[in-house]
Amino acid sequence: MSVVIALAGNPNAGKTTLFNELTGARQQVGNYPGVTVEKKQGICVSEAGTFEIIDLPGTYSLTAYSLEEVVARDYLVNEKPDMVVNIVDASNLERNLYLSVQFMEMGIPVCLALNMMDVAQKRGIEIDVDRLSELLGIPVVPMVARTGKGKKELLAQVAKGIDKPASPLFISYGQDIDKALDEMEEIIEENHFLTDIYPARWVGLKYFENDTQILELGATRDQETADKLMDIGEKLQRHMSATLDVHPEGMIADQRYGFINSVLKQNVIRFAYDRNRLQRSDQIDKVLTNRFLGPLIMVGVLAALYQFTFTYSALPVEWVDGIFGWISGVTDAVLPDGLLKSMIVSGIIDGVGGVMGFVPLIMFMFLGISFIEDSGYLARMAFMLDRVFRIFGLHGSSVMAFIVSGGIAGGCAVPGVMAARTLKSPRERLATLLTVPFMNCGAKLPVYALLIAAFFPKKQAMIMVLLTLISWIGALLVAKLLRTTVIRGESTPFVMELPPYRFPTLKGLWIHTWERTWQYMKKAGTVILGISILLWAMMTFPGLDDTTTAQFESRRTAITDAVTADVLKEIETVDNAAELSPEARKLKDALAGIDGQQAQTRLENSVAGRMGKALEKISYLAGFDWRTNIALVGGFAAKEVVVSTLGTAYSLGDVDPESTDSLGERLAKAPGWGPVTAFALMIFTIFYAPCFVTVVCIARETGSWKWAAFSVGFNTVLAFVLSVLTYQVGSLLVN
Template identity: 35%
Template sequence: MAKNELVIALAGNPNSGKTTLFNALTGARQYVGNWPGVTVEKKEGKVKQDGKDIVIVDLPGTYSLSPYSMEEIIAKDFVVNEKPDVVVNIVDASNIERNLFLSIQLLELGRPTVIALNMMDVAKSRGYEIDIAKLSKELSVPIIPIVASKGQGVKELISAAIVASTSNFELSSGIKSLLEKNKEHEKESANLELADEIKTDLTYEYIEGVIKKSVKRPTESKATLSDKVDYFLTHKYLGIPIFALIMFFTFYFTFDLVGNVFNEAIDGFIAESLSPAVEAGLIAIGGQEWLISLVVDGIIAGVGGVIIFIPNVACLFFMISLMEDTGYMARVAFIMDRSMRNIGLNGKAFIPMVLGLGCNVPAIMSTRTLESEKDRLTAILINPFVSCSARLPVYTLFAAAFFPGNEKYVVFSLYLLGIMIAILVGLIFKKTLFKADETPFIMELPPYRFPSLKNLALHIWDRVKGFLIRAGTLIFGASVVLWFVLGFNMSGPVEINESFGAGIGKIIAPIFTPLGFGNWEAALSLLTGVVAKEVVISNMAIIYGIGEAAGDFATALSGTFSLVSAYAFMVFVLLYTPCIAVIGVVKRETNSYKWTIFSGAYQLFVAWFVAMIVYQIGSLFF
C-alpha cells in the first residue's frame, strides 16, 4: 500500500452485509485475487472521500478469530501484522448479540475500530430499539447506523473511520476487565480447550450485560416474513421440488426468455457485418491469403464462436446471483442436507455444487468450509461433474442445432444429470475411499432480502468480464494455434484432412466410436477442450469453416451426428476431464499430484462410460 493511502479493513460475520457494504463503497473500483500463499479470495477496492485516498480490504467473513479455519487465521493475521489504519466491523443489528462476539475479539487486537451497525431497517421492523449512544459508550468505540443495501449512512461511516484513524484508541473498562479475567483462567487452567470455553462464556456474559443497558428487544418473538416464506421453501417435502422448479426457470430465462434473443443479434453482427468487413478491409490493403484466413477463419470464427453466448452466461449468472443475494442459496444447502447425508456428506457440501454452475474453480475453493478433510476431498473430486458456464456454449449450440424449440429441456437434463452423477460417485467414494463418521450440519439462515441492482450488476459484470478475458486471451491463442494445426503439416500448407490436427484426431477417434462420434473432428475438439471448454465450439467453427449460427452447425454436423450421438456428445462434454484451470485448483487444494491425476483420469472414464450407455441405449429407440 502507498504510504499516503488510508487502509480500512472490513470485518464481520457471514451474512452481516459485509460484501454489500464493500460493493456500495467501491463499486467497480475493486479487484479480486488470492491472499498470499492461499486460495481464499482476497478483495480490495479504492475510494476517495474527504480528500483521502482510501484502500478498502474485504476480510473473509468469520464468526470469530479463533485460529481454526483459514478464514479466521487470515482475518486475524491481517489486523495484527498488516496493521490497517482502521477496522470497520460490520454488525447485523437484527442479530446483535451473536455479532458482538467478533466485535469484542477485534477490539482486543488494539487497532482503531468503528462499528457499522447494519440492517437497522430490519432490526426496527423486528421490534428492536437500540440506543446507539449508550452502546457506543459501553464499548468505547464509534458506532454508525447504516443500511448498506440502500447506501444509507455509508459516507458517514467512512468519515468516522477517517477520524478514528487519527484518534487515540483505548479499550473500555469493561473489555479490559474481561481480558484480565481471561488471562487469569488461562494461567489457572492446563486444559486449553476448557480455557477457551470459559473465555467464550465470559465474553457472552459481558455482551449480555452491554445489551441489557443499550438494547430493548421485542417481548414476543413473532413470525417474520422470512419465517413464513421458509415454511414453503424449506418444507420437508416441497423444498426440493420447489428448488427444481426454480432451476428449471433459470434455464428457461437463460435460453427462451432472454438469452437466445440477444444471441441471434450478436451472431448476425459477426457473420453478416464483422467478418465480411474485416475480410474486405484486409483485401483492400493487400493482405496475404494466409493472413485473411488466419483472421477471418481462425480468430473471428474461433473467438466469435464463443462470445455469442455471452447473453446466456450473463442470464445464468443473474439467476445465480439472485439466489445468493436474496438468501435462498443458504436454504438450498438446508433442504439438500437429507439427500447429501445419503452419501455421507452434509448440506453444506451442496453449496460448492451450486457454485459450480458458475465456475468449478471458486466452487472447489469453497470446499474449505467443510470441517472434515475426507468430506472436503470427496466434494473436490465430484465437483467437476457439476456443469460450469464454460460448457454452456456447447450445450446451447448443439441443443439449438439438433433439438430446436426444446433447448431448455435438453440443457436442464444435462445439468440435472451432472448433479445426479456427482451424488452417485460421492456415495461410492464415501462407501470405499473415504469412510468417515458424519459431521454435524450447522448453518445460519439469513433473512430474505431484496437484492441490490447495483450488486447484481457487479456480480454479473465480474463473471462476464472473466468470460471476455478468456475469449481475448486463452481462446484467442487457442484459435490461432488451431488454425495452424488444421492448415499445415510437415510439408507446409495442406487440406484440412491432411493437417496435423486431422492426424491427431484420427489417432484418438476410434475411442469415441462406441459413443457415436468416432470422427476426427469431434475427437480433436474434445482434446482441445481440456484447455477451456469453450474451445470445443471455436475448434468446430474453424474445422467446418462455418459461422456460429445453430442452422450452420446443424447442416455441417448432420452427416456425422444423429440426435442420439449429439446428446451423447453433450453428456461427454458435461462429465469428462475439466479444463486446466480446474485441474490446477484441484492440485492446489489437495496438495497432491496423486489425487489430481486420479481426478482427471476417473472423470474421463465416467464420461466415456455414461456417454456410451446413453448412445447404445438411445440408439435402440431413435
C-alpha cells in the first residue's frame, strides 16, 4: 500500500515544480468532487518506497476565505493523508511559514520542504536548517525543486516520519484571546462539538476568525453550542475593539507572525549582506515593469511568441494535414458510396481532422506560454495591466482571470470564469466573468490559424498580435460600459506577489505543454467528434426529393448520351486525368460539375442548410454566406466546431469531389471569400456568445441564468455589429 503525501504551499513557492519532479509523467488531472478546482495526483516510485502524491491548490491560509482554501482544508481533514509536505520559499521564509504554523495548529503531520535554497543563497540568506527543525519540532529538508536537488532526502524524511504522531501546536494569542479560547475549549470538549473532525482549540480560533464554513457546519451540528461560542466571540470582539481598537482575527494573525519571528531570531536565519540591497529580480523589474518601457516590451514578447508559434509549427501542421488527407483518400477509395462513407469522410475525418490538424500549432503556443509563466514574467504582465484595469472599473486580480481565459492565447474561458472567485467585490467579479469570454481561448485558435494562413500568410504574427489587442481592448471597453451602467460600484485595491525570475526546466515545460495539448486533443476526440457527427446529420438530411434527384440524373444522361461509347469506357478505365483525351476530360469535368451542383443543392436543402440560408438574410451584411452561418451556429457548442463544420460543409458541397485541397485552400478559392471577409469572421469569433460550457459556468457562478442569457445575447449582438462594421468599412477601403 502506497503512502499518501499532500503537497501544500503558497502560490509561487514551487509546489507544482516539485510535483512534476516527483511524479514525472505518472499524473492524473481532474476536479475535486462537487467543485471546479483542479485536482492533480500522481505516483512517485523511489528507494524510500512508493508514494501517492496529491497536489493541493496553492493557498496562503487555511481560513475559508477562498474556494482553494476550503478545498485544501477539506482534503486534509476528510482524506487524512499520511504526511503533508509544506513547500516553503526559503527566500521568503517569514511569510511562507504562516501557512506552516496553521498546519501545525491543526495537529497535522508536516514535513517542511525548504525550496529555492539557491535563490536564498544568491540573496545572501543563510538558514540553519537543523535549528529550524529543532525549534518547530518537525523535519525540515533543504532543496531546489526545479533541479531535483534534495528530492531523495525529502522522501526519506517522509518515510521516516509517517508513523510518528503529531500534536497540535500551542501559540499564545494574548491574555484576552487565550482566556476566551480556554472557555470555548471547555464547552467544545464537553459537548463533543466538531471534535470528531478538528482539535477543540482550533475550532475556537475559527469562530474568532469568522470562518464561514466552520460557522455553518457548527450551526448544522449543534445550534445551541454554536450560539454559546458565537456569544463568547462577539463579547471578545466588543472588548478588543473598545480597549485595543483591533479585531480578534487581526490579533491572531499578528501573534502567529510573532511566533514565527521568535523562531527565526534564534539564529535560524542570517544575512550575508545588507537586506536592502537590490536583488537581480528587482534589477530586471526596473526595466521590464517600467511605466513606459514595460508595455512596449510586453507587446514585443507577445509578437515573439506568435512568430515562434507560426514559424515552427508550419511544417508539422502540414504533415498532420497530409496524414488526414491520406486517411480521407484511402477511406474514400475503400468504402462504397453511401451514407456511411459520407459520415466517415465528411463528418468524422474532415470534421475532426480539421481540428486535430492544428495540434502542432497549439502545442507550440502552449510551450511558449508555459515558458512565460514558469519564468515569472506572467505575474509581471498582471502587475503592469493592473494600472489599466483600474481605469475600466476592474480589479488587478481580474488580470489573471483574463490571462487564464486566453489573454495571451490558448487558455479556456471556463477556468477564467472560475478564477473570478478570488475577487471579493461582487460587482468586479461579475464584470470580470462576463468579459473573460472575449479572450482568445484555445478553442478560437484553430479558427484564427485557418483564416490567417489562408488569407494573411505573410503577416501571421502581426495579425495575431492585432487580434490579441482587439480582444483586450474590447473586453475592457465592455467592462467599463457594464461598470458604469448595470453593475456600478467602487473599485477595490489590488495587492499581488511577484515571484523571483527563474529559468524554466525542460521537464516542467514539457509537462505543462503536454497537459494542455492533451486536453485539447481529448476534446477533439470526444466533444468535437460528437458535435461533428450531429452537424453532419443536420447537413445531410432530409436530402433531395425524388423529383430533384431525377432532374440531375436526366442532366447526366443527356451529357453521356451525346458522346461515344469509347469515351465513356475511357473515363471508366483511365484513372489519371492527364492521360484522358480532350473529349473524355471535357465529359468528366461536366459530370463532376453536376455532382458538385447536386451536393450543394442537397446541402442547401438540409436542416442546417435551411438555417444557414435563413440567417443569410442578415449575415450578408458581415460578408457571411450560409455555409459560414452553419459553422457559427455550431460554434455555440464549442468554438473548435467552427473549423470542423466548415470542413464538413465544404466537403459535402465540394464542386470537385476528387479535390485534395486543404480547407484553407478551398476557402481562399471559394467565391465571396477574401481577406476582408476572413477578418470580419475573426472579429465575430472574438466577441460572439461563449461556448455552452462557459455559459453554464457563468450561470452557476452568478447563481442566475439571467446573466448567462445576457452574455449570450449581448455578446452575439456586439459581435455582429462589429463584424458588419469591419466588413463594410474594409470593403470600401479595398474597393
